[in-house]
Amino acid sequence: MAETAISHDHDASHGAHSSTGLSNNKLGMWMFLGSECLLFGGLISTYMLYKGRVNSGPQPNKIFDIPFTSVSSFVLLMSSLTMVLAVSAAQRKDERNMNLWLIITALLGATFVGGQVYEFTSFYREGLGFTTSLFGSSFYTLTGFHGVHVSVGIIMLMALVGMNRNNRIPGDRAEVVELIGLYWHFVDIVWIVIFTLVYLIPS
Amino acid sequence: MTIIERPTTEVAVAGGAPSGVKPSEALGVFKRPAASTSWRDWIVTVDHKKLGIMYGVSAFFFFLIGGVEALLIRLQLIAPNGKVLNADQYNQMFTMHATTMVFLFVMPMAAAFANYFVPLQIGARDVAFPRINAFGFWCFLFGGLFLNSSWFLGGGADGGWFMYAPNSSTLFSPSHGIDFWTVGLQITGIASLTGAINLIVTILNMRTKGMKMMRMPIFTWMVLVTQFLLLFAIPVITVALFLLTFQRSFGATFFDVASGADPLLWQHLFWIFGHPEVYIMILPSFGIVSEVIPVFSKKPLFGYPIVAMSGAAIGFVGWGVWAHHMFASGLGPVSVAVFSMSTMAIAVPTGVKIVNWVMTMWGGKLTFTIPMMFAIALIVQFTIGGLSGVTHAVAPADTQQTDTYYIVAHFHYVLFGGAVFGLFSGFYYWWPKMFRRQLNNAIGKWNFWLMVIGMNLTFGPMHILGLQGQPRRMQVWTEARAGEGFFNLGFWNRIASIGSFTLGTGVLLFLVNVVYTHKSKKVAIAPLDPWDARSLEWMTQSPPQEHNFDVLPTVSHLDEFFHRKYETDSSTHGVTQVRSAEEVMAELNAHPDEHIHMPSRSYWPILLASSLPVIGYGVIYNRTLMAVGAGLILLTMFGWAMEPSTSPDDDFDPPAPGEGGGHTKELSPLG
Amino acid sequence: MSTATEHVEHTDGHEAEHHGLSDKQYIYVALILAALTAIEVSTYYIDFGPFFMPTLFILMTVKFVTVVSYFMHLKFDNKLFTYLFYSGLILAICVYCGFLATFKFFLQKG
Ligand code: HEM
Ligand SMILES: [Cu+2]
Numbered sequence: 001m002a003e004t005a006i007s008h009d010h011d012a013s014h015g016a017h018s019s020t021g022l023s024n025n026k027l028g029m030w031m032f033l034g035s036e037c038l039l040f041g042g043l044i045s046t047y048m049l050y051k052g053r054v055n056s057g058p059q060p061n062k063i064f065d066i067p068f069t070s071v072s073s074f075v076l077l078m079s080s081l082t083m084v085l086a087v088s089a090a091q092r093k094d095e096r097n098m099n100l101w102l103i104i105t106a107l108l109g110a111t112f113v114g115g116q117v118y119e120f121t122s123f124y125r126e127g128l129g130f131t132t133s134l135f136g137s138s139f140y141t142l143t144g145f146h147g148v149h150v151s152v153g154i155i156m157l158m159a160l161v162g163m164n165r166n167n168r169i170p171g172d173r174a175e176v177v178e179l180i181g182l183y184w185h186f187v188d189i190v191w192i193v194i195f196t197l198v199y200l201i202p203s
Numbered sequence: 204m205t206i207i208e209r210p211t212t213e214v215a216v217a218g219g220a221p222s223g224v225k226p227s228e229a230l231g232v233f234k235r236p237a238a239s240t241s242w243r244d245w246i247v248t249v250d251h252k253k254l255g256i257m258y259g260v261s262a263f264f265f266f267l268i269g270g271v272e273a274l275l276i277r278l279q280l281i282a283p284n285g286k287v288l289n290a291d292q293y294n295q296m297f298t299m300h301a302t303t304m305v306f307l308f309v310m311p312m313a314a315a316f317a318n319y320f321v322p323l324q325i326g327a328r329d330v331a332f333p334r335i336n337a338f339g340f341w342c343f344l345f346g347g348l349f350l351n352s353s354w355f356l357g358g359g360a361d362g363g364w365f366m367y368a369p370n371s372s373t374l375f376s377p378s379h380g381i382d383f384w385t386v387g388l389q390i391t392g393i394a395s396l397t398g399a400i401n402l403i404v405t406i407l408n409m410r411t412k413g414m415k416m417m418r419m420p421i422f423t424w425m426v427l428v429t430q431f432l433l434l435f436a437i438p439v440i441t442v443a444l445f446l447l448t449f450q451r452s453f454g455a456t457f458f459d460v461a462s463g464a465d466p467l468l469w470q471h472l473f474w475i476f477g478h479p480e481v482y483i484m485i486l487p488s489f490g491i492v493s494e495v496i497p498v499f500s501k502k503p504l505f506g507y508p509i510v511a512m513s514g515a516a517i518g519f520v521g522w523g524v525w526a527h528h529m530f531a532s533g534l535g536p537v538s539v540a541v542f543s544m545s546t547m548a549i550a551v552p553t554g555v556k557i558v559n560w561v562m563t564m565w566g567g568k569l570t571f572t573i574p575m576m577f578a579i580a581l582i583v584q585f586t587i588g589g590l591s592g593v594t595h596a597v598a599p600a601d602t603q604q605t606d607t608y609y610i611v612a613h614f615h616y617v618l619f620g621g622a623v624f625g626l627f628s629g630f631y632y633w634w635p636k637m638f639r640r641q642l643n644n645a646i647g648k649w650n651f652w653l654m655v656i657g658m659n660l661t662f663g664p665m666h667i668l669g670l671q672g673q674p675r676r677m678q679v680w681t682e683a684r685a686g687e688g689f690f691n692l693g694f695w696n697r698i699a700s701i702g703s704f705t706l707g708t709g710v711l712l713f714l715v716n717v718v719y720t721h722k723s724k725k726v727a728i729a730p731l732d733p734w735d736a737r738s739l740e741w742m743t744q745s746p747p748q749e750h751n752f753d754v755l756p757t758v759s760h761l762d763e764f765f766h767r768k769y770e771t772d773s774s775t776h777g778v779t780q781v782r783s784a785e786e787v788m789a790e791l792n793a794h795p796d797e798h799i800h801m802p803s804r805s806y807w808p809i810l811l812a813s814s815l816p817v818i819g820y821g822v823i824y825n826r827t828l829m830a831v832g833a834g835l836i837l838l839t840m841f842g843w844a845m846e847p848s849t850s851p852d853d854d855f856d857p858p859a860p861g862e863g864g865g866h867t868k869e870l871s872p873l874g
Numbered sequence: 875m876s877t878a879t880e881h882v883e884h885t886d887g888h889e890a891e892h893h894g895l896s897d898k899q900y901i902y903v904a905l906i907l908a909a910l911t912a913i914e915v916s917t918y919y920i921d922f923g924p925f926f927m928p929t930l931f932i933l934m935t936v937k938f939v940t941v942v943s944y945f946m947h948l949k950f951d952n953k954l955f956t957y958l959f960y961s962g963l964i965l966a967i968c969v970y971c972g973f974l975a976t977f978k979f980f981l982q983k984g
Contacts, residue, residue, distance in 0.1 A: 019410040022952055024331040027404045030955045034962025035396065035434045041966035042442030042472060045974055046457070053463045070915040077911060081904035084945045088897055130455065134464055137455040141446070159844075168845070178947075185946045189938050196934040200914060201927070407954075435965055471973045522969055526976065538976045 023172075029179050033186045040190050043142045044197060050134040051198075057132035060139070061202040063123055072115035073195045076150075079108035080188045083181050090177040098177065099161055105184065106157040109150050116147050139198070146194060149187045156180050235846070236804040247804040249333035250749055254340050255319030256637065261344050262311040266710075268351065269303035272296050274707055277661070281700035283682040283693060293678040294361035295380060299351075301364030302384065305484065306391055307347040309618065312626050313487035314343070314398055317426045319637065321402060323740035324420045326411025326758065328751050331404035333802040334843070335397050341812030342394035349816040350387030353380050360384035363676065365473050365528075366447070368458035368466035373451055379823050382451055385444045386819040392437050392444070393815070399433040402426060411739075413758035417511070420738040421504060424511045425490030428518040429483050435522075436479040443472035452822055467532060474525035482521045484618060485585075486514060488625020489556060492578040495632050496560050498734050499575035500567030503762055506559045513552035513559075520549045530598045531605045539598045546596035553589055557582060572734070573647035577628035580655050584620025588613055591666065606676075609669025615662040627654070627713070634720075635729035639745045643726070646716040653709030660702025664695035732784030737765035742788060753795040807843040814839055894947050903944050910937050 018024065051060055086101030120140070128136045160180060163169050169176050236247040245253060276296050279285040288296060322330055330336050353359045360380040362370040371381055406427050410419070419427075447469070449455040456462035458469050497504045504510060526534055526542040534542075560582055569575070591613040595601040604610060627650075635641045671690050673680070685693040720726050732741050742764045743752050760766040767787045769778040782790070814835035821829030895903070914933050922929055943949035948956050974980065 018408045019414070020408055020952070020954060022408065022954065024404050024408055026955070027408060027958070028332065028400045030958045031400050031403060031434060031962075034959045035400075035438050037959075037962040037966040038435050038969075039438035039441060041970045042439055045970040046442070046446065046468065048974060048979065049465065049468060049977060050457075055463050066915070066918045070911070070918075074908065074911055077907055078904065080907075080941060080945050081900060084900050085897055088894065088900070091894075130453065134456060134462060137449065137457060141449065141455075163844075182946055185941055189941050192934060192937045192941070196914065196930050200917060200930055435962060439969075465977070467977070471976070475969055475973065522965060523972070534976055535978070 023175060025175065025179055026182075029182050033182065036186065036190075040142075040145070040193075043138075043145055044193065047138040047142045047198060050138040053134040055133050057127050057129070057136060058123075060135060063126055063128055064199055065119070065122075066199060068115070068119065069195065069199050072112050072119075073191060075108050075115070076112045076188055076191050079105045079112070080185050082108060083184045087174075087178050087181045090174040093174075095164070099164065102157050102161050102177070106154050106161075109154045109157070109184075113147055113150050113154070116143065116150075142194065142198070146187070146190055149190070153180070153184050153187055156183070236806060244804070246809055247806055249337045249802050249804060249808070251318050251322055251330045251333070251336060252637075252747060252749075252751075254336055255315045255317075257340055258311050258315035258318060258343070261340075261347070262308050262315060265303050265307035265347055265351075266312075269300050269308055270707060270710060272300035272303065274703060276300065277700040277703040279678070280680065280696050282697070283680055283685070285679050288678070290678050291358070291361065294363075294676075295359040297676055298361050298363055298366075298380075298384075299354075299359040302350070302360065302388075303347075304618075305364065305480070306388060307343075307350070309484045309622050309626070310395065311343050311347075313426075313429065313484070313622075314395075316422075316487060316491065316626070316629050316633070317402055317429075318398075320633065320740050321405060321423050321426055322409070323743070323747060323751055324423045324738055325406060325409065325414050326739050326752065326755050327405060327409040328755070328799065329409075329802060330401055331409060332397075332401045334805050334808050336401050337805070337808035338812055339394040339397040339401065341809045342397070342815060343391050345812050345816050346387050346390030346392075346394065349390060349819050350383055353383035353387075356383070365477065366469070367473075368464075368469050369460065371447060371451075371469070372459060382448070382823045383819075385448045385451070386822055389441065389444050389448075390815045390819065392441055395433045396437045399430040399437070402430045403434065406430075411755045411758060415758075417508060418758055418761045418763070420490075421493035421507065421510055421514075422487075422490035422738075425486040425493070425514050428514045429486045432479040432483050432486075432518055432521065436476045436483070439472055440476035443469060443476070446472075448822065467529070467534075470529050470532060471525070474528045475522075477528065478525040479518075479521050481614075481617070482517055484622045485625075486517070488581065488622045488629075489514065491625045491629040491632070492560065492581050493556075494738065495574045495578040495628050496563050497762075498632075498736050499570045499572055499578075500564045501570075501735075502563055502567040503737075503765075504559065505562035505565075507761060510556055510559050513555045516552040517549065520545065520552065524549055527596060527598075527601070530595075530601045543596055543598045547593065550589060550593050550596070557586055557589075572631070573642070573644065573651055574628045574632035574734075576648075576651050577624050577631065580651070581621055581624040581628065584616050584624065584658065588616025588618075588620055591616065604669060606674055607669035608665040608673045608675055611675050612662050612665035612669055615658075615665070619658055619662065624654070624658075627651075630713070632734070633740075635733045636740060636745050636747075638721070639728055640720050640726055641729045641733055642716050642720050646712055646719060650709055650712040650716060653705055653712060655709075657702050657704075657706025657709050661699050661706055662702075664699045664702075668692060668695050668699070730784075731788070732764075735768075737762040739763055741784070742767075742791065744788075750799045750801055753792045755796065756791055805843075805846060807839060807846060811836065811839040811843060894950055895944060900944070903940060907937055907940060 020027075054060075082101045082105040086098050086105060089095075089097035089101060120143075128139075130137055130140050157180065160169070160177065164173070236243065245257065248254065275288060276293070279287040279293060318330070318336065322328070351359075357378045358380050360366070360383065361376055361378070362381055362384075366381065366384065369375055406419070406423060446455070446457040450457050450459070456464055458464050458466050460466055493504055493510060523545045524542060526538055527546040530539055530542075560578075564579075591609070595604055595610070595613065631642055631647060667690065669675075671686065671692060673692055673696075680692060680696060682693060685691050729745065731745060739756060739758070740747075742756060756763065764784075764787070767790075768780055768782050768784065770781045771778050814832050816832075817835055818829055818832030821827070821832050910933050914930060917926055917930060942959070948959065971980075
């Protein structure tokens with residue numbers, strides 16, 4: 001991302017151009033997200049194929065706690081709102097609100113991950129380990145990958161707040177916030193899909 | 204998994220940014236490496252041309268390894284009851300041979316050309332993400348070395364390059380070979396994904412003025428399609444590799460039939476990646492010959508838009524044919540019919556390209572230089588391979604052919620006869636651009652003819668062997684069962700083995716040629732425009748300065764360089780040369796651009812990449828090591844984030860003549 | 875994937891970053907999303923009969939597209955971003971549905 005610095009300085013002062021008028025970083029980020037669709041698609045399809053295959057241990061619909069997961073899905077959904085408010089504050093150069101919303105987003109994200117940790121432990125207590133059944137392996141792989149994505153997002157948000165405090169964000173700050181926002185929303189929409197396909201539709 | 208650019212920067216700070224640093228201060232743990240000519244410069248470089256050369260050298264190194272593995276296989280099969288390799292070693296040999304050739308030679312060699320020439324062909328000074336580009340190269344190199352380190356740590360992977368279940372399970376492959384394979388490919392996958400994003404953004408966004416998409420050289424077009432294929436195919440294999448790692452190292456049972464799993468899951472994921480992968484390997488070579496053929500036919504490429512669009516069409520249809528690799532796996536009649544049809548369809552855009560090349564040569568003033576000879580050989584050999592491909596598209600025929608030497612013949616005709624010959628055409632064509640010297644013609648001829656004869660002697664007979672029923676991956680043959688007369692398997696196996704050594708000699712002659720060209724005092728400096736070329740990369744000095752062009756050209760034609768040298772006579776429709784290459788350059792560079800910023804060198808790409816194998820060894824041997832690797836990643840990302848991409852003291856601007864770094868203003872085009 | 879760039883060629887201006895929504899509008903969007911989620915969750919408590927699956931799929935799609943178009947600004951941004959992202963998404967859907975179809979996945983469900 002620090003590469004932004006280059007293209008921007010160039011644009012401004014030396015007339016180096018970008019053929020589409022778009023920023024390299026944003027193009028790169030959207031492409032990365034397009035590519036991530038195939039990653040999560042693969043994991044979701046694996047889960048779909050295997051969700052009914054329970055040789056031992058609990059069945060999916062016996063173990064899911066829909067009210068609990070609904071709440072944590074809602075939390076993640078709302079973190080998308082706070083993220084977009086942070087982006088809009090950053091574009092207004094309203095630093096105070098930007099920091100505030102970033103921190104709240106990170107906290108909401110952390111709540112979601114906390115909920116996932118709680119969910120995993122209670123599933124484990126009820127007898128669903130990673131290797132218990134194909135359902136277990138594919139469930140933990142899918143949701144685990146998503147959880148790692150959320151955690152990476154949280155680290156990025158906190159880092160952003162820290163870097164901003166020290167004035168160390170290279171290049172265009174609003175763009176940096178926007179890019180992290182894109183990533184964050186993407187993780188949220190993946191969860192929208194997972195919530196429906198994995199939790200709400202019983203096998 | 205995928206290392207994305209964005210997190211990189213941020214993760215770092217969470218590690219605790221040293222506070223109280225003035226924003227203007229030079230940041231970073233190390234002193235920023237400055238330009239130099241020592242070997243260190245290669246470690247810290249972010250110059251796409253240097254990285255291109257590094258990709259090339261490393262890929263060629265792996266080519267030699269993969270080649271030795273192939274020769275051992277053929278040595279084993281040269282005579283009945285071969286004793287060179289035992290069954291286990293034989294399995295490792297063909298698995299590692301294929302893996303090395305596909306992932307560590309053809310793909311990175313294409314990346315070498317793409318890195319070096321795409322920015323030059325579109326008139327850019329650099330790529331979009333220079334440090335990430337460097338990071339990608341180091342991931343490839345370390346991933347490849349990691350994969351090959353398995354030879355010293357209990358043996359290589361032995362499940363075949365597509366690693367089907369159940370052979371991939373710990374039950375049938377208890378050594379660590381396959382673990383090295385999964386993790387190693389995961390690391391090289393990061394290289395491909397980051398490389399794809401970098402090159403696509405470069406092509407979309409960094410074209411010089413007037414360089415519309417439909418004015419880009421075909422090589423750049425084919426690279427664009429290839430990188431899109433990589434962008435979307437790599438995550439699929441990433442999923443598959445993760446599942447396999449989880450099965451082998453963490454007790455999951457994704458592909459274990461006994462636990463109710465479906466082994467076809469792997470086959471699907473592998474080939475959803477795998478078929479786009481074959482186009483990833485061939486399209487860059489198609490691009491290269493589409494540059495070479497017009498130059499040596501003295502004609503513009505016939506049907507440029509058709510060639511570009513058929514490339515895009517291949518990239519599109521290539522996603523809908525993967526299950527033709529699984530006709531014999533019990534897919535069901537409907538699936539087989541569907542995939543059989545789509546496979547036949549994909550032969551159409553491929554055939555269109557062949558027609559275009561032939562039409563380009565038709566009526567042209569052909570000169571049979573070495574690059575042109577390789578290009579023509581590609582057309583012929585690829586056509587043979589494509590035709591045998593169409594025979595597999597017919598599912599009933601394929602059930603006879605699959606898992607026989609006929610398949611081996613097919614994919615070597617397309618891959619060696621096609622992709623690799625294209626790369627060799629590229630070596631000979633672009634060598635004077637990259638190194639200011641032309642490879643020797645006489646040695647080149649030997650190189651070419653030995654390769655052509657060797658290639659056809661090796662893989663031609665395999666059609667016969669396969670149709671006679673010799674299975675692929677067969678470790679020994681016996682005289683008793685070899686059959687009679689013309690169809691005697693022993694005879695054709697011997698021919699194939701002899702051919703393979705001919706081919707090996709041909710490849711070695713290339714190395715001889717390189718050494719001769721660069722050591723011999725007799726070889727003169729190549730002229731600026733030795734081939735009378737047509738595209739932008741020839742419109743700057745050889746090798747190009749670090750900033751590529753003193754003046755970024757404004758493009759108004761397809762084949763811009765040609766149009767600056769030649770003018771069409773409107774009455775006779777003939778072309779006449781009006782300027783020499785030197786004059787074109789002198790005109791262009793009359794008023795050199797000022798204040799050229801080039802990205803600064805950095806230690807972080809290599810450091811970040813080197814923490815990945817640490818995690819890899821951790822997965823295989825020791826969980827604590829995994830944590831160490833993860834910590835290293837965090838630390839190096841921290842360092843990366845703290846380092847601005849251009850150094851604050853701006854050692855590249857304004858350019859001072861005679862100073863190191865590539866920004867000196869040399870007006871002489873031959874500089 | 876390629877033609878997409880043709881017509882944005884050399885539009886020297888910068889992206890239309892400021893055509894997004896106002897903060898208040900973002901909150902409305904979030905409220906709609908919350909309401910849709912509530913309907914989704916209600917399928918767990920109320921029997922939707924034959925409408926169960928279609929409802930869930932429609933709601934999922936609407937939520938997905940809403941976040942992408944408004945929160946991720948795709949609706950207001952350059953079309954190239956849309957092409958890049960949706961080509962990945964649509965490819966993923968086609969390829970993986972094809973893959974599941976070969977397992978007769980959609981037939982078992984009826
Ligand atoms: C005219 C276009 C092509 C057609 C119709 C075609 C068709 C096929 C089919 C149906 C198979 C599966 C055979 C089997 O396993 O039973 C196959 C295998 C293969 N093809 Fe092609 N192919 C074409 C072009 C290419 C190209 C361009 C490449 C690479 C540069 C390639 C590389 C391969 C490889 C590596 C395999 C073997 C995979 C394995 O190990 O089983 N093919 N081809
Ligand atoms: Cu194929």
